[in-house]
Amino acid sequence: MSTSFDVLDHVMVPDHQIMSEEEVATLLSSYTITHDQLPKIYHDDPAVKSIGAKIGDVIRIIRNSQTAGKAESYRLVVKRPKK
Amino acid sequence: MTSPKRVGKIEFGLLSPKEIRKMSVRKIIWADTYDDDGFPYPQGLMDLGLGVIDPGLRCKTCDQKASDCPGHFGHIELAKPVIHVGYTRLIRKLLRVTCRSCSRLLLSPSEVEKILGPEDEGSDEIISEKDIKKERVCPHCGEQQLKINFEKPTTFSEIWTDENGRKIDHKLTPADIRARLERIPDEDLRLLGINPDVARPEWTILTVLPVPPVTMRPSIILENGQRSEDDLTHKLVDIIRINQRFKENQDAGAPQLIIEDLWELLQYHVTTYLDNEVAGCPPARHRSGRPLKTLSQRLKGKDGRFRGSLSGKRVNFSSRTVISPDPNLSIGEVGVPLAIANEMSVPVRVTPFNIEEIRGMVQKGPGRKSLNEQCGANYAIRPDNRRIRLSDLNLELVAEQIEPGWTIDRQLRNGDIVLFNRQPSLHRMSIMAHRIVLMEGKTFRLNPAVCPPYNADFDGDEMNLHVPQTEEARAEAYILASVQENILSPRFGGPIIGGIHDHISGIFLLTHELRWFTKPEMLSLLRFTRLSHLPPAERADDDGRPCWSNKQVFSMILPDGLNMVFRASSCTNCETCRREMCERDAYVRIVDGRLESGTIDKKSIGAFDGAILQRIIRQYGLARGLQFIDDVTRLSIRAIMLDGFSFGIDDEDLTRTEYGQIDEVLQNASLDVERRIKIYIDGQLEPMPGRTLDETLEMQIMQVLGKARDRTGEIAGRHLGLSNSAVVMAVSGARGSMLNLTQMAGCLGQQSVRGERIVRGYDERTLPHFKKGDRGAEAHGFIKNSYKSGLNPTEFFFHAIGGREGLVDTAVRTSQSGYLQRRMINALQDLKVAYDGTVRTTGGRIIQFKYGEDNTDPSRSSFGDPVDVKGIVENILKEEV
Numbered sequence: 021m022s023t024s025f026d027v028l029d030h031v032m033v034p035d036h037q038i039m040s041e042e043e044v045a046t047l048l049s050s051y052t053i054t055h056d057q058l059p060k061i062y063h064d065d066p067a068v069k070s071i072g073a074k075i076g077d078v079i080r081i082i083r084n085s086q087t088a089g090k091a092e093s094y095r096l097v098v099k100r101p102k103k
Numbered sequence: 104m105t106s107p108k109r110v111g112k113i114e115f116g117l118l119s120p121k122e123i124r125k126m127s128v129r130k131i132i133w134a135d136t137y138d139d140d141g142f143p144y145p146q147g148l149m150d151l152g153l154g155v156i157d158p159g160l161r162c163k164t165c166d167q168k169a170s171d172c173p174g175h176f177g178h179i180e181l182a183k184p185v186i187h188v189g190y191t192r193l194i195r196k197l198l199r200v201t202c203r204s205c206s207r208l209l210l211s212p213s214e215v216e217k218i219l220g221p222e223d224e225g226s227d228e229i230i231s232e233k234d235i236k237k238e239r240v241c242p243h244c245g246e247q248q249l250k251i252n253f254e255k256p257t258t259f260s261e262i263w264t265d266e267n268g269r270k271i272d273h274k275l276t277p278a279d280i281r282a283r284l285e286r287i288p289d290e291d292l293r294l295l296g297i298n299p300d301v302a303r304p305e306w307t308i309l310t311v312l313p314v315p316p317v318t319m320r321p322s323i324i325l326e327n328g329q330r331s332e333d334d335l336t337h338k339l340v341d342i343i344r345i346n347q348r349f350k351e352n353q354d355a356g357a358p359q360l361i362i363e364d365l366w367e368l369l370q371y372h373v374t375t376y377l378d379n380e381v382a383g384c385p386p387a388r389h390r391s392g393r394p395l396k397t398l399s400q401r402l403k404g405k406d407g408r409f410r411g412s413l414s415g416k417r418v419n420f421s422s423r424t425v426i427s428p429d430p431n432l433s434i435g436e437v438g439v440p441l442a443i444a445n446e447m448s449v450p451v452r453v454t455p456f457n458i459e460e461i462r463g464m465v466q467k468g469p470g471r472k473s474l475n476e477q478c479g480a481n482y483a484i485r486p487d488n489r490r491i492r493l494s495d496l497n498l499e500l501v502a503e504q505i506e507p508g509w510t511i512d513r514q515l516r517n518g519d520i521v522l523f524n525r526q527p528s529l530h531r532m533s534i535m536a537h538r539i540v541l542m543e544g545k546t547f548r549l550n551p552a553v554c555p556p557y558n559a560d561f562d563g564d565e566m567n568l569h570v571p572q573t574e575e576a577r578a579e580a581y582i583l584a585s586v587q588e589n590i591l592s593p594r595f596g597g598p599i600i601g602g603i604h605d606h607i608s609g610i611f612l613l614t615h616e617l618r619w620f621t622k623p624e625m626l627s628l629l630r631f632t633r634l635s636h637l638p639p640a641e642r643a644d645d646d647g648r649p650c651w652s653n654k655q656v657f658s659m660i661l662p663d664g665l666n667m668v669f670r671a672s673s674c675t676n677c678e679t680c681r682r683e684m685c686e687r688d689a690y691v692r693i694v695d696g697r698l699e700s701g702t703i704d705k706k707s708i709g710a711f712d713g714a715i716l717q718r719i720i721r722q723y724g725l726a727r728g729l730q731f732i733d734d735v736t737r738l739s740i741r742a743i744m745l746d747g748f749s750f751g752i753d754d755e756d757l758t759r760t761e762y763g764q765i766d767e768v769l770q771n772a773s774l775d776v777e778r779r780i781k782i783y784i785d786g787q788l789e790p791m792p793g794r795t796l797d798e799t800l801e802m803q804i805m806q807v808l809g810k811a812r813d814r815t816g817e818i819a820g821r822h823l824g825l826s827n828s829a830v831v832m833a834v835s836g837a838r839g840s841m842l843n844l845t846q847m848a849g850c851l852g853q854q855s856v857r858g859e860r861i862v863r864g865y866d867e868r869t870l871p872h873f874k875k876g877d878r879g880a881e882a883h884g885f886i887k888n889s890y891k892s893g894l895n896p897t898e899f900f901f902h903a904i905g906g907r908e909g910l911v912d913t914a915v916r917t918s919q920s921g922y923l924q925r926r927m928i929n930a931l932q933d934l935k936v937a938y939d940g941t942v943r944t945t946g947g948r949i950i951q952f953k954y955g956e957d958n959t960d961p962s963r964s965s966f967g968d969p970v971d972v973k974g975i976v977e978n979i980l981k982e983e984v
Binding site: 051053056057058059085086087088091092093094 | 955959
């Protein structure tokens with residue numbers, strides 16, 4: 021029995037989007053940071069795999085926030101280091 | 104000043120035997136330390152070339168005195184190599200991944216590429232033990248590999264099965280292992296993540312042992328003139344002795360068995376010298392039986408070098424004593440005993456403007472005898488930094504000598520700013536700046552209203568006090584850490600300092616419903632406010648004397664222009680609120696700083712709640728908030744003393760009717776329980792969804808008994824009104840709840856372990872007093888009696904069971920949450936909120952894009968909300984919205 025479902029459909033998984041290059045450039049300049057100062061997410065994270073992001077992509081995560089209603093955060097997709 | 108330097112990189116490696124010999128100044132061969140004259144043996148463990156600790160002697164290596172010589176390493180040539188315990192896991196790994204004959208990595212180049220990816224990509228990955236299958240054949244020389252067994256602490260052996268199917272265990276000597284490790288090629292080591300330039304694996308097997316300088320293992324001279332050596336020295340003596348014997352036996356050609364024994368003994372001594380708490384190795388002990396504190400023990404743990412000496416430092420200008428309460432102090436003050444104030448000091452620089460005042464202090468000297476005297480001085484410091492201790496002999500002389508440029512250490516006096524602290528310092532409010540007030544006695548005094556932030560009480564708690572020594576430190580302490588800055592909690596934006604216990608009872612009694620006060624009562628209540636005029640009286644009594652209402656009294660300490668509407672703690676959330684007509688007087692309405700209706704209680708002024716307090720701080724600032732706390736606490740203490748407030752055993756008395764009703768309720772409950780048990784036994788019980796029959800029955804019984812307990816509480820509560828002190832405390836929120844009162848006067852109720860009725864004990868019963876299989880209320884911990892009526896023996900036992908669970912829970916919780924907090928602090932201590940609102944690490948890496956996702960500082964928020972819309976609107980409209 022194979023049960024496959026899209027993790028993005030789950031209520032507790034927030035919205036993940038791949039950001040375009042221009043968006044990433046404005047993001048980095050608005051915070052005056054470089055790529056490696058962004059928070060990270062592993063390439064094999066189920067949500068990352070599901071939206072098809074590649075290593076080096078930056079994804080935008082829009083989640084419901086207790087304090088602010090909606091909160092945006094950005095993560096750089098990195099390779100999971102071997103254990 | 105030297106310019107700051109940037110650390111480019113830090114390299115970690117192993118000490119090679121070559122390096123050890125190079126940094127050594129002496130080869131140590133004698134196990135003895137001092138000769139009969141008390142002079143160190145040359146080439147002994149206390150050789151003068153290793154550094155000197157006796158004053159007067161000079162180091163033979165650097166020719167410096169004991170205070171300047173940093174010490175120098177020596178070395179011991181070991182007769183045979185031994186394993187370094189700290190590297191046994193690395194050695195095990197290397198033995199398992201390399202060939203037993205050619206010492207190459209057990210992978211062919213193509214297999215390496217499969218794991219690490221193509222060579223030109225230069226990935227950071229390294230090969231791990233898991234990448235190599237066990238007992239395979241070497242791809243380089245074709246040798247069959249054997250299983251390497253490691254036995255703690257330092258034994259390695261190869262295991263194979265011979266033709267007869269017998270297991271053969273062949274022990275590897277450190278020399279064998281070292282030979283294998285030596286042959287591992289450099290390139291293979293790089294694949295394993297080891298840099299062979301700084302860490303050749305054979306260096307983990309010691310052939311030469313560094314001897315630390317005398318300065319890190321000083322001997323101490325006991326009172327009887329005997330020398331007592333450091334634990335490390337003792338251990339080194341053992342090593343040298345065995346080493347020496349080993350060498351002699353080796354040279355004499357002793358049998359293999361003896362050599363092996365000595366080798367093992369040498370290994371044991373070197374192992375315990377490095378770490379005396381290795382698993383599977385009995386710790387080396389002192390003659391007295393105390394385990395020796397060797398190298399690893401110096402670093403590890405709470406009192407080790409890192410947590411004990413480097414992160415934890417001791418300070419001067421601090422004091423500690425028991426605390427006790429003084430409600431007449433301001434919350435921003437702390438009472439300091441004269442004895443402490445005389446001992447502690449603040450440096451003051453002498454200038455032309457203060458020289459006369461300072462001369463007076465110097466003339467007074469260290470002996471201040473009473474609170475009202477001017478402060479004295481303990482030391483005078485000359486411009487060349489020489490310290491002169493002031494005593495009765497030199498006071499006049501020094502007073503003559505001082506001139507601008509000198510500094511004196513003045514004793515503490517009223518108004519000095521100090522930091523006050525109570526451990527555990529769990530949040531920033533655990534250290535606050537207070538102004539000191541000199542006092543008689545031997546305890547620190549503080550206003551009971553500042554107990555909540557320190558989590559202090561007066562059952563013997565001690566607190567610490569630190570005196571900032573510079574203007575800068577004092578200013579910083581006052582601006583950042585003073586009590587008024589900490590009234591609002593950074594956790595939720597509400598006040599955490601406010602009225603407690605009697606303050607709340609007192610203000611409740613004062614403001615509840617309407618009361619009238621005559622002029623003498625008025626003056627006695629408001630004496631502390633330093634009023635110049637009483638407000639116009641609201642009415643006159645029968646004799647024509649002016650009378651003021653209790654709400655008017657409270658309004659006196661409210662700032663003008665304050666408008667609020669809210670419901671007090673005593674509000675019972677009726678379906679339709681009768682507002683001003685509330686029969687409990689719980690509808691609080693303040694218009695223009697006048698209390699129009701309602702009772703002031705915990706909700707208004709209590710620590711952690713304090714609605715009025717919070718509004719005053721938001722509208723009028725922290726200083727006004729502090730004054731309000733001072734006023735309200737003083738007013739309430741006076742108010743509670745007006746009528747007096749006490750509680751005795753007869754306050755729990757009920758009348759015959761109530762006792763009858765309580766008995767009836769409990770009897771009915773017992774019958775109900777029995778009825779349900781009967782239904783269960785008859786098999787008529789319908790299980791609840793997702794529950795077994797037993798669980799259903801248990802839940803029903805718990806419910807019935809819980810309800811019965813509450814009913815007895817209601818019956819007792821009906822009798823006990825606001826004339827009862829416990830009721831006043833429960834209703835106002837000062838202390839306790841109606842449940843506590845129920846347990847005192849009504850019935851104690853069901854005792855529980857892990858939320859269930861008590862079931863453990865004997866076979867099918869809790870105690871021998873009951874029949875086996877009895878499921879009744881009494882048999883499983885239901886207590887019909889109250890604290891007043893007294894518990895019978897079985898009830899008492901059940902109560903003890905329930906009480907013990909509570910104690911164990913708290914003990915476990917505090918240790919667990921303490922460790923959790925330690926880890927959180929270590930992980931988060933360097934994060935900060937940058938000017939752009941992001942939370943970043945010191946390296947500029949972003950943790951949160953907006954602090955708390957809404958960029959709100961909780962201490963400026965209103966119980967979590969960025970803007971208190973309702974409060975602002977109500978303040979303008981002066982009406983509830």
